[in-house]
Amino acid sequence: MQVNEDTRTPVLNRLRRAQGQLAGVIAMIEDGRDCKDVVTQLAAVSRALDRAGFKIIASGMRDCAGAAESGEQAPLTEEELEKLFLALA
Secondary structure (H helix, E strand, O other): OOOOHHHHHHHHHHHHHHHHHHHHHHHHHHOOOOHHHHHHHHHHHHHHHHHHHHHHHHHHHHHHHHHHHOOOOOOOOHHHHHHHHHHHO
């Protein structure tokens, strides 16, 4: 399963945003910022990564379902889907 063209740009944008937020968290820790502020920003990074992951999984499910219906490839098994979702949990 690959990330399709329609999904690639929004996912990359989310990941780049998370990368910038993570750099900010690192700087906050280095600067001795308040723990509450650091945790708030760290939570934002985590949400951005989760959203990117769920977008990839949702796109992959759509693409795999279409490919399976057309006979291009076998559909993901329930176990494979569960493993993908649990990887983000």
